[in-house]
Amino acid sequence: MTNNRVKLKDWLELTKIKIMIPVSITGFTGYLAFDPYFSARVFFTSFGIFLMAISASVLNQVQEVVPDSKMNRTFNRPLPSHRIKPQHALLFFLFSLITGITIVYYAGNLKAALIGLITIIWYNGIYTYSKKITAFAVVPGAVTGALPPLIGWVAAGGGIWEKPVIFIEFLIFIGQIPHFWLLILKYGDEYKQAGFPSLMDFFNRAQIKRLTFSWVITSIVAALFLCYFEIIQSPLINTILIVVSIYMIWQFVDLLRVKPLKDNYRKYSIFLDAYLLTVFLLLISDRIIK
16 A cells, blocks of 8 residues: 555656646636636636646656756656656656647637647747757746646637737746746756756856846736736726735845845745736636626
């Protein structure tokens, strides 16, 4: 029984389930932003997005098993530690990919399923390899995180170029980048050791802190665009978002002062995740109220 629990834990670790759940929530938000009525379709679509995100993550770990084995942060993952065989991970990737695309196709439509497939191709075919070439690979990488709400929006019947979903995508695109800068501040030396170009090759720690703070402010401005362009229309919800945004700025001002940052990375990461989740919940609430 204990051995089975260990194996299950390894497979759950391979899925990176704690990261994939927020990805499915962004798809859920995109769906409800267009169709604010809860139905089985929205939950099936979100689950399909969840499975597609897992497939991309598993394939990425197969692709990066060698550099992962060289970093203290990742050497004990299931693949570099040989607790799961790469061929088994590839089978799991195919199962998750095919199942996820099929669910999105039947719960949504062909267009949404194709966007999901394009997202995976972009993540595993462009972002994963660009990390070996440039320290700024996070920029094209952030595109993949911005597409799940579009999958949900299109699955609900929305068009690809409609204003609300473009602003939601822009917010998520911008909001992911400070996360990576925080990772670099904490694990930059390990990235270099594994052979990845690092932002620390170009900037010192103080400069990266200022860069991270700037991107956080940009993320907050992107969230406030939802108010300014009347994508969120409720005065009460607009007020809540403004108050939360001010609090967020106040918290991240400490980023420019606190030393060492390494001990505070989790705190800032949690604040950023909580802020984005709050924006999504406020957006959904506004749609339901309207």
